[in-house]
């Protein structure tokens with residue numbers, strides 16, 4: 655073992671022990687992408703895979719967990735969206751399967767949800783958007799936190815990973831394991847966040863083009879072609895019509911969305927549509943769009959969610975190789991630090 659590898663193992667010890675994995679790298683849940691194949695491959699490679707429940711029904715989640723268990727003996731997690739109408743049924747499905755880690759995403763955990771998950775013996779991981787919220791979540795009993803910057807793919811907050819890490823790690827890293835996410839494409843960055851006190855990291859974009867990922871070939875090709883500046887956040891053009899910021903590759907769908915916002919705003923001005931209906935039209939615009947891109951391969955009109963690290967995705971390769979590359983880069987960065 656080199657000095658760098660030893661240092662990396664030591665810095666990842668706490669995160670890996672918490673996850674029950676060999677390395678403290680999580681593959682963040684990605685709706686339609688993070689299903690049985692990618693999740694089991696990630697966990698089998700020594701990392702930690704997370705099933706994206708998304709809008710699945712409890713029955714579908716039940717099937718997906720069972721299928722994942724058939725493909726790996728290693729621990730994996732399940733990501734549940736807090737506003738899912740059947741959240742408590744989904745928690746019960748995870749409990750029945752004795753899933754060890756439940757990740758709650760998409761907003762603050764509703765009343766009773768943390769308790770319900772912990773009662774099953776599972777650990778709860780939440781996203782902390784601000785330091786105040788992180789402290790509140792820790793007081794409520796979460797077992798670990800993810801802090802995710804706006805470089806990430808998918809739904810994003812307004813602050814960059816580097817700023818969140820500086821603001822939050824010194825205050826909370828000693829209290830619970832903290833995993834840093836957003837914009838990580840290489841191991842040197844992993845080494846940096848570990849040095850700052852992170853217990854581990856979570857990556858999404860970097861794993862989309864894994865051989866084991868079932869994402870459509872068009873989706874993977876779009877990732878391999880794209881550079882950082884192609885992964886843009888959705889823009890809101892009218893203060894009356896809220897748009898949830900999502901980072902995705904620029905395409906025709908994105909341009910049409912801007913046109914749609916203009917059209918709806920004009921219709922509002924002219925009294926052609928009521929406010930509630932107008933907001934609903936905007937909210938529903940992207941419904942089914944991620945599936946369209948990931949599953950059907952329509953990368954022009956679907957939503958090709960991708961983070962800014964997409965420029966560092968250059969080929970389709972087995973997930974074990976991606977992990978090995980990240981670990982080698984991280985170890986060599988830590989090795990250099992000695993000199």
Ligand SMILES: Cc1cc2nc3c(=O)[nH]c(=O)nc-3n(C[C@H](O)[C@H](O)[C@H](O)COP(=O)(O)O)c2cc1C
Nearest residue numbers: 682683684685759806807808836837858859959961
């Ligand atoms: C295609 C795609 C879909 C995603 N879907 C979800 C999701 O359903 N739930 C969730 O919590 N995060 C989702 N994410 C975020 C990832 O879990 C992860 O936190 C993020 O990708 C990390 O940042 P990175 O893309 O810069 O590596 C998604 C990301 C991508 C790229």
